[in-house]
Amino acid sequence: xxxxxxxxSNGAGFRKESIIEIAxxxxxxxxxxxxxxxLVNPESEITPFVQKLTKITPKMVxxxxxxxxxxxxxxxxxxxxxxxxxxxxxxxxxxxxxFKRLGxxxxxxxxxxxxxxxxxIPEAESYSLGKLVKSLGIPLLDHxxxxxxxxxxxxxxxxxxxxxxxxxxxxxxxEEVNAKTYLNKIRDLTQDLPAERGIIYLQNxxxxxxxxxxxxxxxxxxxxxxxxxxxxxxQIQEDVEQIHYELTGxxxxxxxxxxxxxxxxxxxxxxxxFHRNGxxxxxxxxxxxxxxxxxxxxxxxxxxxxxxxxxxxxxxEDVKELIKQVSMKNRNELWLSEGRTLGEKSFMxxxxxxxxxxxxxxLHTQIQTWKKISKLKMxxxxxxQDMQNDLQLALLRGDYEIQALPK
Numbered sequence: 001x002x003x004x005x006x007x008x009s010n011g012a013g014f015r016k017e018s019i020i021e022i023a024x025x026x027x028x029x030x031x032x033x034x035x036x037x038x039l040v041n042p043e044s045e046i047t048p049f050v051q052k053l054t055k056i057t058p059k060m061v062x063x064x065x066x067x068x069x070x071x072x073x074x075x076x077x078x079x080x081x082x083x084x085x086x087x088x089x090x091x092x093x094x095x096x097x098x099f100k101r102l103g104x105x106x107x108x109x110x111x112x113x114x115x116x117x118x119x120x121i122p123e124a125e126s127y128s129l130g131k132l133v134k135s136l137g138i139p140l141l142d143h144x145x146x147x148x149x150x151x152x153x154x155x156x157x158x159x160x161x162x163x164x165x166x167x168x169x170x171x172x173x174x175e176e177v178n179a180k181t182y183l184n185k186i187r188d189l190t191q192d193l194p195a196e197r198g199i200i201y202l203q204n205x206x207x208x209x210x211x212x213x214x215x216x217x218x219x220x221x222x223x224x225x226x227x228x229x230x231x232x233x234x235q236i237q238e239d240v241e242q243i244h245y246e247l248t249g250x251x252x253x254x255x256x257x258x259x260x261x262x263x264x265x266x267x268x269x270x271x272x273x274f275h276r277n278g279x280x281x282x283x284x285x286x287x288x289x290x291x292x293x294x295x296x297x298x299x300x301x302x303x304x305x306x307x308x309x310x311x312x313x314x315x316x317e318d319v320k321e322l323i324k325q326v327s328m329k330n331r332n333e334l335w336l337s338e339g340r341t342l343g344e345k346s347f348m349x350x351x352x353x354x355x356x357x358x359x360x361x362x363l364h365t366q367i368q369t370w371k372k373i374s375k376l377k378m379x380x381x382x383x384x385q386d387m388q389n390d391l392q393l394a395l396l397r398g399d400y401e402i403q404a405l406p407k
Contacts (some may be wrong), residue, residue, distance in 0.1 A: 001025070001026065001027070001028055001029075001080060001081040001082070001405065002027045002028075002029070002082050002083075002084045002111070002157070003024050003025070003026050003027075003077060003078040003082070003083050003084065003089075003108075004023075004024070004025045004026075004085065004150055004153050004154040004157060005022070005023065005024045005085050005091050005095075005150060005153075006023050006085060006086070006091065006146045006147075006149040006150035006153060007019055007022050007023075007090070007094045007146060008020050008021040008022075008050070008054050008056065008090045008144070008145065009042075009049065009050070010042045010044060010046045010179075011046065011047030011049055011050035012044065012045070012047070013213065015097065015137070017094065017097070018040075018042030018043065018044050018067070018098070019040045019060070019067055019094055019098055020039065020041075020042050020046060020050070020054075020056055020061055021036045021038070021039050021040060021054070021056060021145065021148070021150075021366070022034070022036070022037075022038055022040060022074070022146055022149065023038075023146035023150035023151075024036045024037075024077050024078065025033075025085075025150055025154050026077055026078075026081065027149065027154060027157075029030045029161070029245075030247070030302045030341070031267075032154070034182045036070075036073055036074070036077050037147045038063050038065060038070055039056070039060060039064035040061065040063065040065065040066065040067055040070065040245055041061045041063075041064045041065065042060065043066060044330070045058070046058055046061070053144050054145060055144075055145070055147075056090050065260070066256065067098045067102075067235040068071065068102055068191055069103075071098070071099065071104070071208070073103060074095070075106075078108055078357055080112050081108070082108075082110065083108045083109065083110045084110070084111045084113065084153065084154075084157055085110070085111075085112065085113065085150075085153060086112070086113045086114060086129045086149070086153045086156070086300060087112065087114055088110045088111065088113075089110075089112065089320040090111040090134075092108070092110050103143070108233065113153060113156055113157055113160060113299045113333060114127055116160050116164075117132060117160060120163040120164060121160075121163065121375060122291055123375065124373060126193070129143075129149060129152060129153065129156075130143050132156065133152045133155070135375055136156070136250055136374075136376065137361060137362065137364075137365035137366065137367070137372060138152055138155045138156060138159070138160060138229060138362075138365075139152070139155075139364065140152040150286070151197055155362075159360075159376070161246075162359075162360055162378070163262070163378055165260050165261055165262075165378070167201070167209065167212075167261060168367050169200045171389070173260065185226075186223070187241055187406060188307040189222065189226075189242070189243050190223055190226070190243070191221060191224045193218045193219040193222055193243065193245065194218055194219060195216065195217050195218070195219045195220065195245070196217070196218060196246045196247055197214070197215065197216045197218070197247075197248055197249075197254055198213065198214070198215065198218050198246050198247045198248045198254070198380060199212060199214050199215075199245065199246045199248060199252075199254070199257060199258060199261070199263065200213060200214075200218055200221060200222065200243065200244075200245050200346055201211070201224060201234060201243070201244040201245065201275075202217055202225075202238065202240045202242075202243055202402070203241065203242040203243070203244060204239045204240065204241055204242075204248060205241045205304055207242065208266075210236060210239055210240065211236055211240075212261075212315065213263060214248065214255075214257075214258050214263065215256050219247050222283075225237070225287065226381055229283075230363055234290065246368075247338060247340040247341060248339075249337075249338065249340040249346060250337065250338070250399070251337055251361045251390065252345055252348075252390050252391070252394055252399075253337075253339075253340065253358070253389075255295055255387065255390060256348075256355075256358045256380065256387070257379070259380060259384075259387070260378055260380060262380065262381075266386055267298055267386070269285075269296035269297060269298055269338045269389060270284060270285055270298075270303070271283065271284060271296065271297040271298075271299065271300050271303045272283060272284075272285040272292075272293025272294070272295065272296050272297070272303075273293050273295040273296075273297070273303060273307070274294065275294060275319045275322075276292060278399065280307050280310055281302055281307070281310075282297065282300060282303030282306075293393055294319070294322065294323065294326070294335075295326065295389065295396070296389045306396065309396070309397065310322065316321065322396075325395060326392040326393075326395045326396050327355040327392075328350070328388060328391060328392065328395075329353050330352065330353055331350045331352075331353050332350065332404070333346040333350045333402050333403065333404060333405055334347055334348070334350070334367075334402070334403045334404070334405050334406065335347065335400035335401070335402055336348060336349060336400060336401040336402075336403065337399060337400050337401070338356055339360050339361075340360070343362060344360055344361070344362060344371075345360070345361055345362075345363060346358065346359070346360050346361075347359055347360075347361065347367065347373070347376075347377075347378060349373065349405065349407070350391075351405065354384060354385075355379060355384045355387050355388075355391060356379065356380060356384070357377040357378055357379045358377065358378060358380070359373070359377040360377040361376055361377055367406075368406055369406050369407075370405075370406045373406065
């Protein structure tokens with residue numbers, strides 16, 4: 001659980017500043033679950049510079065609550081979370097300073113989006129919040145106001161989570177779970193998991209990831225793990241204290257995200273699509289086969305579904321048309337599709353017939369230039385030859401909107 005924060009101060013000297021506006025968005029890794037936005041009466045002057053920058057005037061804060069009147073709400077919304085901010089050192093210092101004046105020692109784990117952005121988006125020209133989010137197509141309304149900057153920081157943080165190949169953010173994300181009984185533990189850990197496909201991370205009391213994999217149903221898989229009598233799960237059942245997950249969208253996106261994080265296992269594709277005597281057939285692939293299969297499948301059932309689809313497409317009666325449709329040769333294209341959640345889209349970069357990168361973007365974002373794509377894309381490590389068959393099946397089904405690769 002994260003609390004994404006932004007604070008505006010009155011501009012007084014170091015250690016003498018006071019908060020004049022605060023915004024906190026409580027984020028569970030998937031959606032905003034709580035928020036707190038408020039002007040604050042600093043009980044002191046606001047410098048002319050700050051008034052001009054923020055458009056916050058003494059008159060606006062005159063009737064606003066003083067910090068001691070909102071302190072309890074701040075503690076409540078940030079409890080058991082990691083405090084996230086763009087230059088979090090300032091926001092955290094301001095909070096600790098205000099609480100110290102009240103005789104309260106405020107402590108919380110923090111996460112700064114600036115060093116994360118520098119590592120995960122190394123090609124950015126600037127890491128100031130305004131310039132960075134603009135270059136990424138993230139909307140920034142009311143810049144230099146707490147609510148606008150905090151919301152832009154949250155959208156930036158979402159992107160950084162996606163680009164976090166080494167799961168560094170997840171490793172830092174630690175939430176204490178105090179389950180009194182094993183049944184309570186199962187209930188608390190699984191009650192909010194969606195019945196959707198995704199990458200699941202089981203973590204111990206220190207936040208260390210002790211198991212991770214892609215699963216078709218996050219909720220069902222987790223409950224099966226806790227209810228299993230198999231010895232392989234005994235230690236995990238005992239040690240797991242937290243569950244983190246990432247939604248992955250369609251099968252191809254799931255495999256790409258797993259590959260990026262080094263989680264993907266090579267699939268066995270023992271069945272193939274063949275064209276014999278004017279008909280399509282699914283057969284077991286053997287070394288004795290004289291002809292290479294047109295497509296490969298992980299199961300006979302998957303192959304039969306493909307044949308059934310092909311029969312509905314009249315143009316594929318000519319096998320040459322099918323081969324042309326699924327060929328990856330000389331393709332330099334941008335493939336667009338739905339993302340992992342409502343309001344998000346995904347893209348894949350195909351260069352010289354090979355999948356080189358993928359990424360996600362909001363519906364309002366335009367990605368018609370290579371410069372914009374380069375800032376959002378995640379390059380894939382190593383060869384993607386093992387993904388070729390997945391791409392061909394996607395081409396067969398017409399899963400993607402295909403555009404020429406921007407210059």
